[in-house]
Amino acid sequence: MLNSIFTESIKIKSLVVLTALLLAVQTSVNAQRPLPSLTPAQAQHLSRDLVPYNSQDFFRxxxxxxxRETQILRQRQLRSIKPVLKIDLVPQIKIPQTQQNPNILSK
Structure with a gap:
């Protein structure tokens, strides 16, 4: 019985060591994989997207x-195409008040 416990313990230890070794090899293979190279413009664009600056918000x-102001001004301009004041080209003749009400003179 002691022999079987000892054998099981050795099997478990060897399995743990093997698993750790495989993980270490896999990690080193992943570490040696070359990173994709970025152009400076791509790196700047990526960093700008990841970390927005207050100045970007300000200018946006x-x-x-x-x-919005330009759109409001254009809408006002479109509305003001119609003339605000109508000008009647036929001159109006003013009649003096005495001729309008003849009773004023008779008093």
């Missing part, structure tokens, strides 16, 4: 604001 908000 400013751009959005300008676009």
């Amino acid at each position: 908000q400013g751009k959005d604001s300008i676009e």
Whole structure:
């Protein structure tokens, strides 16, 4: 019985050592794999996407604001194409008040 326990213990230890060895070999193979090379522009774009800066937010908000203001001005311009004041080209003749109400003179 003692012999079977000893044999089981050796089998378990060898299995653990083998597993650790395989993991170590796999990790070293993965570490030796070359990383994909990025151009400086790609690296800058990637870092910009990962970490947004406050200045980027500031300029994005400013751009959005300008676009909204431009749209508002264009809408106002389209509405103001119609003339605001109508001009009647036929001259109006003013009649003096005395001629409008003849009773004023008779008093």
